[in-house]
Amino acid sequence: MSTLAPLGFFARLGFAFSLFFKVVFDGLFAARAAAMADQRLPETAGDAAGAPGPATKESSAAAAPPRPQAVPEAPVRAAEPQPAAETSALQLLSAFQREGRFLDFVKEDVATVADGDLAGVARLVHAGCRRVVDGWFTLEPVWPGEEGAKATVPAGYDGRRVRLTGNVTGEPPFTGTLTHHGWRASAPRLPTLSAGSDPAILAPAEVEL
Amino acid sequence: MSQYVVGIDLGTSNSALAYAPLDEARLPIGLLELPQLVDVGVVERRRLLPSFLYIPAEAETQAGGLGVPWDASGKLVVGAFARDHGAQVPDRLVSSAKSWLCHAAVDRRGPILPWGKGDDGVRKVSPLEATARYLLHLRRAFEAAHPEAPLGQQRVILTVPASFDPGARELTVEAARAAGLPNVVLLEEPQAAVYAWLEKRGESWRKELSVGDRVLVVDIGGGTTDFSLIDTVDEEGSLGLRRVAVGDHILLGGDNMDYALAFALKKELEEGGAALDAWQMRVLVQACRAAKEALLLDEDAGGPTSQAILVPNRGAKLFKKNLKAELTRERVLEVVLQGFFPSCGPDATPEQRRVGLTQLGLPYATDPAITRHLAQFLTRHAREGEAFALPTAILFNGGVLGSPAIQQRITQVISTWLAEADAPEARVLSGAELDVAVARGAAAYGQAREGGGLRIRGGTARTYYVGVEQPMPAVPGYEPPVTAVCVAPFGMEEGTALDLPAQRFGLVVGQPARFRFFSSSVRKTDPIGSELDPLPPDLEELAPIETTLDGTAGAVVEVGLSAAVTPVGTLELSCVDAAAERRWKLEFDVRDRAA
Numbered sequence: 013m014s015t016l017a018p019l020g021f022f023a024r025l026g027f028a029f030s031l032f033f034k035v036v037f038d039g040l041f042a043a044r045a046a047a048m049a050d051q052r053l054p055e056t057a058g059d060a061a062g063a064p065g066p067a068t069k070e071s072s073a074a075a076a077p078p079r080p081q082a083v084p085e086a087p088v089r090a091a092e093p094q095p096a097a098e099t100s101a102l103q104l105l106s107a108f109q110r111e112g113r114f115l116d117f118v119k120e121d122v123a124t125v126a127d128g129d130l131a132g133v134a135r136l137v138h139a140g141c142r143r144v145v146d147g148w149f150t151l152e153p154v155w156p157g158e159e160g161a162k163a164t165v166p167a168g169y170d171g172r173r174v175r176l177t178g179n180v181t182g183e184p185p186f187t188g189t190l191t192h193h194g195w196r197a198s199a200p201r202l203p204t205l206s207a208g209s210d211p212a213i214l215a216p217a218e219v220e221l
Numbered sequence: 222m223s224q225y226v227v228g229i230d231l232g233t234s235n236s237a238l239a240y241a242p243l244d245e246a247r248l249p250i251g252l253l254e255l256p257q258l259v260d261v262g263v264v265e266r267r268r269l270l271p272s273f274l275y276i277p278a279e280a281e282t283q284a285g286g287l288g289v290p291w292d293a294s295g296k297l298v299v300g301a302f303a304r305d306h307g308a309q310v311p312d313r314l315v316s317s318a319k320s321w322l323c324h325a326a327v328d329r330r331g332p333i334l335p336w337g338k339g340d341d342g343v344r345k346v347s348p349l350e351a352t353a354r355y356l357l358h359l360r361r362a363f364e365a366a367h368p369e370a371p372l373g374q375q376r377v378i379l380t381v382p383a384s385f386d387p388g389a390r391e392l393t394v395e396a397a398r399a400a401g402l403p404n405v406v407l408l409e410e411p412q413a414a415v416y417a418w419l420e421k422r423g424e425s426w427r428k429e430l431s432v433g434d435r436v437l438v439v440d441i442g443g444g445t446t447d448f449s450l451i452d453t454v455d456e457e458g459s460l461g462l463r464r465v466a467v468g469d470h471i472l473l474g475g476d477n478m479d480y481a482l483a484f485a486l487k488k489e490l491e492e493g494g495a496a497l498d499a500w501q502m503r504v505l506v507q508a509c510r511a512a513k514e515a516l517l518l519d520e521d522a523g524g525p526t527s528q529a530i531l532v533p534n535r536g537a538k539l540f541k542k543n544l545k546a547e548l549t550r551e552r553v554l555e556v557v558l559q560g561f562f563p564s565c566g567p568d569a570t571p572e573q574r575r576v577g578l579t580q581l582g583l584p585y586a587t588d589p590a591i592t593r594h595l596a597q598f599l600t601r602h603a604r605e606g607e608a609f610a611l612p613t614a615i616l617f618n619g620g621v622l623g624s625p626a627i628q629q630r631i632t633q634v635i636s637t638w639l640a641e642a643d644a645p646e647a648r649v650l651s652g653a654e655l656d657v658a659v660a661r662g663a664a665a666y667g668q669a670r671e672g673g674g675l676r677i678r679g680g681t682a683r684t685y686y687v688g689v690e691q692p693m694p695a696v697p698g699y700e701p702p703v704t705a706v707c708v709a710p711f712g713m714e715e716g717t718a719l720d721l722p723a724q725r726f727g728l729v730v731g732q733p734a735r736f737r738f739f740s741s742s743v744r745k746t747d748p749i750g751s752e753l754d755p756l757p758p759d760l761e762e763l764a765p766i767e768t769t770l771d772g773t774a775g776a777v778v779e780v781g782l783s784a785a786v787t788p789v790g791t792l793e794l795s796c797v798d799a800a801a802e803r804r805w806k807l808e809f810d811v812r813d814r815a816a
Contacts, residue, residue, distance in 0.1 A: 103263070110260055116539040125540055132531035133539055139511060147267065201254070201266055206286050206293070209262030216261065218535065 100202055102211040107148070107203070109215045112140025148201050154194030163190040225367070225375045226671060228413070228663025229359060229405075231352070231393070233319045234443030234476060235269040235620075237660035238359050241668060243376065250420065250664045252657055255362045257300030262286035267301065268657060270358060274315035274351050275303035276335070276344050291361040297346075299358040308503040311335065313343055317444055318351035320472055320583050322396075323382070323389035325764035330392075336583075349396050356400035373401045376671065378663040382447050383409035383467035383682055386740065386763055387792040388809030394791055407790035408666050410659050411438035411449035412464060412677050414618035417662030418650055419675065427460055429650065430614065435465075436650065437612035439595070439631060440659075441619040446471040446591055448598045450610055451677060464679030466602035466610070467742060471594050473586040475510075475621035478557050481589075482509040485556060486530060486546045495544050501532045508532065509548065516553040517626035526550045562592050562630045567609045567638040569596040592634050599638075601743045611644045620656045680712040681786060684744050686753065686760065687794075688737030689724070703737060704754040709784035709792060711745040718785035720797065722750045725781055728796065731774030735767045736807070749784070766807040768796055780805075 108114035117137045122130060145151065154173050155163065165174055167184040173194065176186060205211060227240040228250075238253040254266035262285070275298040277287055287295025287302075298306075307314030315334040327333055332345035346354070356379075360372040379402075381393055390407055397405040408416075415438060419426050430436070434453040440446065448468035454461045483506040487497055497505065512528040532544040571588035586594070599609040615632060622628050628649065636646050654661070669676050686705035706724055713719065728734040739760040747753070753760070770778055780796040783804065787793055794807040 106260075106263070113533060113539055116537045119537070120539055122540075128529075129540055129543075132529045132543070132545060133533070135529065136508075136531050136533060147265065203259065203263050203265035204256070204290065206262045206264065206288055209286055 099205065099211045102214060103203060103205065104144070104148070106211070106214040107144045108141050110140075111143050112137045114141055115214060148203075149197040150199050151195050151197055154196045155190055157190055157193065159190050159193055161190050163188055223375050224370045226664050226667030227363065227372065227375045227377045228408075228660045228665070228667060229356070229377060229379045230410070230413070230657070230660035230663060231319065231355060231379060231381075232272055232442055232659070233317055233445050233474070234272055235656070236272050236355055236359060237269055237657045238363060239657065239660040239664040240363070240375075241664055243671060247668060247672065250661050250668075252660065253359075253363055253366060255300070255359065256290060256365065257358070257362075258287060258289055258298055258302040259300070259305075260302060264289055265301070270300050270355070270362075271304040272316075272318065272355050273304040273307055274299055274318070274334075274346065274354055275307040275310075276313045276315070276346070278313070278343075289358075289361070291365055297354060299354055305503070309499045311499070312337070315346060315351045317583065318348050318355070319382075320444060321348035322352055322392050323385050323470060324348075324583060325386070325388060326584075329388075349392055349399070352393065352396035353399040356397055356402060360400055360402060371401075373403055376667050377402055377405045378408050378413075378667045378670075379405040380408050380410045380413045380659050380663050382445060382470060383411050383449050383464075384447055384470035386809075387685070388764060390791045391809055394789055405789065406667075406670070408663050409449065409464070409467065409679075409682070411440050411447055411467070411618065412451070412679070413659040413662035413666060414438055414440060414616060415451055415462065415662065415677060416665040416669070417618075417654075417658035418616055420661065420665040430460065432460065434613045435611065436462075436614045436616055437599075437610075437635075437647070438616045438618060439622070440617075441591065441621040441627075442474045443476045443620065444472060444474040446473050446586075446594065448595060450602055450612070460675075462675065462677040464677050464682070466598075467682040468594070468598040469742070471586045471591075472583055473561075473589060473591060473594075475619070477589065478561055478621065479506050479510045479513065481556050481560060482513060482548065482553065485552065486548065490532075490544050490546055497532065497544065498535075500535055501544065505530065505532050512548045513553055513557060514624055516548065516550045517557065517624050558626070558630050561589050562627065562634065563590050564634055564637070565590065565593050565596055567596050567641065568600060569593045570600075571597060592631070595631075595635075596638070608642060609638065611639060611642060612647045613645065614650050615647050616650045618655060618658055623655050678714070680714040680717075681709055681792065682711075683740040683742045684711045684747050685709040685784070685792065685794075686739040686741070686747075687766070687782065688739060688756075689726075689752075691754075702754070703756060704752050705739050705756055705760060706782075707747045707749055707751045707753075708782050708794060709786075710747060710749050713784065713786045715786050715790060716788050718783060719749050721782040721784075724750065725779050726796070727777045727779055728770055730770045730772040730776045730778055733767050733769045734796070735765050738763045738766045738809075764809065766794060766809055768805045768807045770796070770805055 105115065109116070114137060117133060157163065165176065165184060165186045165188070169184065176188070177191065178188065180186065223243055225240045226243055227238060230237045238255065239250050240253060241250040242248050252268050254268055255270045256264050256266050257270055259265045259267075277295065277298060281287065282295045285295065287298050303314065304316075307316075312335055318334065321327065321334060321336070322329055327348075329348045331347050334346055334348060334351055335343065363372045364370070377397075379393065379397060381390055385393070393407065394405060397403075415436065422429065430453045432453055432455045436451040436453070438447075438449040438451060440448070447470070449464055450466040452463045452465050454463050483502065486505060486509065487502065490497060508530045512530060515525060515528055527547055527549040530546045530548050532546075533539055534542040569592070571586070571590065571593045573587060588594070596609070599612070602610040604610065612635065615635065617628055617631075632647070632649055639646060666676070668674060684707060686707050688703040689706055691702045691704060706721070708721055709719065726734075739756070739762050741760050743759050744757070770780075772778070778798050780798050783795045783797045785793045785795070795804040796807065797804045
């Protein structure tokens with residue numbers, strides 16, 4: 013476990029996003045995720061306590077992605093307070109909203125919405141957000157191969173790329189089953205903002221004349 | 222000093238730019254990611270630049286955020302935001318400028334776009350200017366990425382529909398000049414698609430085609446459909462390609478299919494009491510496009526049988542007041558496949574609906590059946606002894622044909638025709654990316670020009686004629702009979718010139734001399750100087766051509782006619798006074814400037 017390193021912001025956001033849909037549309041998965049989240053709660057709290065400076069806090073508050081994973085023992089790398097990081101997070105949200113009505117969707121209370129209505133909206137949100145993801149990132153699996161297939165993790169493996177789950181005993185190489193092929197984003201293509209624009213305005217108010 | 226070959230696909234609905242370093246070695250061709258405004262204040266790089274121009278209101282410009290990195294003014298917007306935002310404000314949106322550019326019935330240099338509405342304070346632009354704006358955007362995008370290489374100094378290949386007439390070609394070159402690209406070379410789009418295929422295949426194309434093959438290029442873009450036939454010929458022992466026929470300009474494409482579906486659903490929704498605004502209509506069209514792709518998949522391939530279409534309301538409450546409709550596979554098959562690609566015989570012709578009053582506006586195809594247009598094209602270009610031209614291979618191009626079901630339908634219709642004619646089945650040449658193949662192919666053609674690579678030969682795709690009035694006493698109500706004299710035969714190659722051997726015209730100096738102008742895509746054997754009297758039905762009249770002879774007003778000069786195909790790929794007609802060694806260029810597209 014100690015080989016784990018924190019996921020990058022976009023990886024987290026992307027992951028959070030895919031989790032969101034899995035949780036909403038896959039009841040079994042939601043139950044499993046809930047159980048897992050319960051287990052990890054104290055660790056999460058500990059992690060947050062050790063989090064660095066205010067910039068990071070602010071940016072995570074602005075984007076508010078559900079934190080999918082706790083990374084308790086990893087050395088907490090003080091995230092460089094890059095001025096662009098916060099902006100790009102807001103930009104991504106703004107693009108999700110523009111193309112896929114993402115904010116409208118997550119801010120709705122879906123508890124009472126009928127499944128049919130939810131499915132129709134999900135299709136819309138999915139199509140739009142996917143356009144953004146496909147346009148901004150090149151995503152590829154970290155681990156080539158079918159999920160469910162046998163996977164051998166060699167000695168000296170990169171803990172940032174592969175996470176071992178289940179009962180880890182003995183020395184590598186480890187042999188197991190690929191449960192998730194992972195995602196790797198390469199070459200993000202972020203849009204540029206024109207000078208003077210306010211990234212905090214994720215969607216402007218619209219007034220029809 | 223040129224450093225790059227650059228291919229530009231200036232499409233009716235989307236443009237793209239591909240390029241490669243100019244080098245001894247064939248370096249791979251890359252696509253330029255094109256920065257463009259996608260929302261107020263947001264510039265994204267995308268590989269397609271929607272060919273739309275939005276003309277913002279003064280207040281919108283002043284509110285800011287409409288600029289791009291190289292032009293902060295935000296007075297005119299090109300690209301995705303122009304298309305998406307403009308769809309809600311059609312009075313400020315210029316679309317299909319390319320179709321207007323080849324529409325001889327309007328003043329293509331006049332401020333007529335956005336078409337329609339009268340003077341309500343919106344600045345208007347000409348089809349020429351809109352085209353120049355798109356090219357300027359592409360130029361700035363290139364120069365932003367390659368500041369050391371001004372695009373005007375690169376080897377730029379610009380594609381045009383094979384069916385563009387000489388006037389439209391010349392206007393395209395003029396637009397390029399206005400955009401700071403003085404040295405472009407034109408290439409026909411279907412040929413560019415073939416170059417893209419050749420590039421993709423490398424040398425192995427010689428295994429896929431052999432002498433005697435006839436490739437049918439079916440190019441269905443967003444707004445236009447274009448057919449070409451390319452023969453594989455023996456050129457001194459090696460395989461060569463020759464473009465032998467091009468079809469008419471058909472204003473019909475993928476957008477029409479999406480709109481047809483959207484309008485069918487809109488009607489349904491409105492019958493249910495709903496009212497759609499322009500924004501919702503746009504969402505509906507987009508949803509139909511996506512659903513069409515999914516529903517056109519075979520059931521065997523796991524395609525759904527129906528798909529819910531949701532048009533959300535514009536407010537933040539995503540689950541309130543949504544419009545819902547159902548698009549079934551049956552309906553898509555009916556609207557798209559039966560409507561646009563019906564089964565028909567090889568002898569079918571497009572239905573001509575005669576309309577009493579010709580409306581201005583774009584001359585959209587009156588028959589949406591692309592298969593009937595195709596049948597007509599093949600029948601017109603039959604060789605001796607054939608009922609119709611028999612293709613042995615098919616190359617698809619254009620975003621619409623990304624749908625396998627549409628490809629299959631066209632292939633199947635052609636197969637039926639070929640079976641009827643006892644001809645072997647045509648195979649489908651595959652490989653190139655459909656939406657950017659033309660840009661890539663144009664760059665590949667640029668490489669071939671530089672490096673002596675394989676080039677498709679073809680020359681002029683049509684035969685051109687001027688009308689000469691026969692002297693006869695004036696009879697009220699009768700136009701004097703006109704003889705068509707061939708001035709540029711089919712297949713004149715770039716860089717060649719021909720003089721009309723016999724005919725001489727007495728022209729009055731100081732006043733415009735105007736000729737009626739005709740073309741034919743099917744009369745391929747008329748030699749220069751041949752006279753057609755009476756006018757055969759297979760001639761198509763183009764806008765007249767005109768020149769004004771300078772000199773002592775009132776004098777009469779005896780001139781001959783001369784035709785040249787410039788290295789750029791445009792046709793040039795001149796009046797020549799052989800004795801005085803003077804020539805006057807005949808201008809295309811003069812009707813409306815004079816009016």
